[in-house]
Amino acid sequence: MQISESKRLFAHAQQFIPGGVNSPVRAFRAVGGEPLFIKKAEGAYLMDEDGNQFIELINSWGPMILGHNHPMIKEAVLKAMEDGTSFGAPTAKEIEIAELIVSMVPSVEKVRMVNSGTEATMSAIRVARGYTGRDKFIKMEGNYHGHGDSFLISAGSGAMTMGNPDSPGVTKGTAKDTLLAPYNDLEAIETLVAANKGEIAALILEPVPGNMGLCLPKAGYLQGLRDICTREGIVLIFDEVMTGFRLAKGGAQELFGVIPDMTTLGKIIGGGMPVGAYGGKKEIMEFVSPSGPVYQAGTLSGNPIAMAAGLAMLNHLNTHPEEYARLNHIGELISDGIMAINKELGLNYTVNRLGSMYSMFFTDQEVYDFATAKESDTALFGKYFQAMLKRGVYLAPSQFESLFLSTALSDELIHKILQAHRESMIELMH
Template sequence: MRYQRSSALFAEAKKFIPGGVNSPVRAFKAVGGEPIFIKKASGAYLYDEDGHEYIDYISSWGPLILGHAHEPVLNAVIAKAKEGTSFGIPTQIETQLAQLAVEMVPHIDKIRFVNSGTEACMSAVRLARGYTGKDKIIKFAGCYHGHSDSFLIQAGSGAVTFGSPNSPGVTQGTAKDTLLANYNDLEGVKTLVAANKGQIAAIIIEPVAGNMGCIVPTEPFIKGLRNLCTEEGILLLFDEVMTGFRLAKGGAQEALGIAADIVMFGKVIGGGLPVGAFAASAEIMSHLAPEGPVYQAGTLSGNPLAMSAGLAMLTELNNKPGTFDSLAKKTAFLHQGIADVLTQKGVPHQINRFGSMVSVHFCEAPVIDFASAAKGNNDTFKTYFHGMLDQGIYLPPSAFESYFLNDAISYADLERTVQAVAKVF
């Protein structure tokens, strides 16, 4: 049995952990079968408990942009750990990472560190509401901003109806303040704004979506959102937990040429350790405690190990800006290779790509939002996923997730991946 050890570990995990995992997508529910358990990783490769090697296309869902066990990051964490792991008291390294992040990202003056992307998005929405004095927010179907109650909302019966909870435990009271729009549909957003005139604090969006596959915003849509927010006194929130420090030094704001009012970070900014952050102008951030009335706190926020990993990672990226071009070229190479194979084999497909994010959709029509992403052939995806896994290629175990390349992946790895696709089909 190829995955005997992993299967045994999964059975044991289910005795003590709900579903056997600490984050649902890891359970392979979307693709069937049982998850593999990873023992170690290095560079572009994962090694499971059964001794198999895999080329990794999730990079821990984004943060390991330079590859696993990247030496400067490891060395920074080891050195800092020897001085103590947590204090709950200010440290210099928090300011060092904050200064570097502010220097790299446009349109921000100050940044607050938290412990996850979920916490960053939750806190940013609270800040937006406190700053504007308004209650409602607009989010987009298919965009994931963590599991805070405000974000676990699906649409009602019409474009201008209140949202309804799509997870037990989310109250109707919370749901009524979250309005749902469709990605790349500016007119739909304008309709919501008009129907809720003067009540909307913020529009929150993944500027390049990664949770319905990789979905790229059209230029009229993303520019239109910026103009609409400016005209209506609404704050534009960019959830850059995935895109921040991945698409460019300055993230999606730089890559798209669009200024957000509040930006949320995670993934890369922690170098592989649990970190989130949110940032804005000095004026907006002055409303945050202890300067202002909007409360946010966290015992492990600014943890020295996480700060040291993040500082090492951002320093590497800041000193080697060619990394982003290198990753984009590798991703384009992979895109073209997979597209050529699927076309030759007569497999209906759409491939979306931006920078080092890419996704393969088994459908005929372009994928521009959640509804079009949902039309993909899930049976074909399951065959694709497990076929690639058996050939040593680890892809996201869901048709609704972007791939995240890391720069340790070689062109030989990419060629091997394309050849694996040909074998699967």
């Protein structure tokens, strides 16, 4: 029997790369089997090194909102490359994208470009501490803000999937300044604030978490956080690395009408290139060097290739609001279709959706925070993942990841996805 190219590459990779992958969830540990090595992506499809083609619902964990290898983005990148790939000096494109972000995101009056979501969140916390002169901050259990030391305390996403939410290497000194609260629980926030009066610099959260599977904020929750932070002089930070420019032009803050003090961004503003950003109120952002004393730097920050891709993507979304109606319609067709099939088969699994993000949890209980997400049957999810893969649909290889849809999904492809779901669920029942 001939070994598959993906299997051969994975065995080879493990000799030189920890676990054979450069990001833990990619290893397929949570779903069994071994990872597929991808050779090409186009539109709604991934193609692996063995020539297999899959309809995929991850879109590089969010940024490919228009589908893979979009001609507009490709043209912008190739044109930018004619002038060089990196300068380590200011460019006009940095101003253009900053002005565009400020015009689109309600909370952002000034913005600093970085290279990843992790850099964005680390920097935002540092700036909030510098601005307030306080050390502690609050994060929500199961919210994932990248792999900065301060954030790997009850983290979601890959940390959950690997069964290692509190990472070794994070010091007790770092951990003591991170205060934890359950998502969707305002009373817990009030308790933490009362116990740490005048010591809390910031409260950071994913307004719509996608890293413990998709969870939705309860009515009044985000506004309640806004009110507490305003009262206590705490910097409210929305981590919109996933939701920014995806749920609406102005992200979750526009959708829910709650304006944070600072926002972290990523994914879509790179159009597939490595990029992140953090921004917020002018008086807070003026604390960032060289305007102020809080230091943050990066040779590749504002990289001209990433800026060209991001400008093309954001300009398109800013001038084509109908894309959001289409995305919402696609999300509705898929999630409603899944729920209808489940009901027909006598299954009662929880499906959470908002716009073009959704998750199906293998539990019949409502999922609204870290504790309820963990009630899911992860072994059953692993079997479902493999059953869908066998039928040509590539899902996120973890129960604790949101799926991200793109405008490249036609009605025909949506029908194929739902047919694969039906067949997979029947297979799981027998």
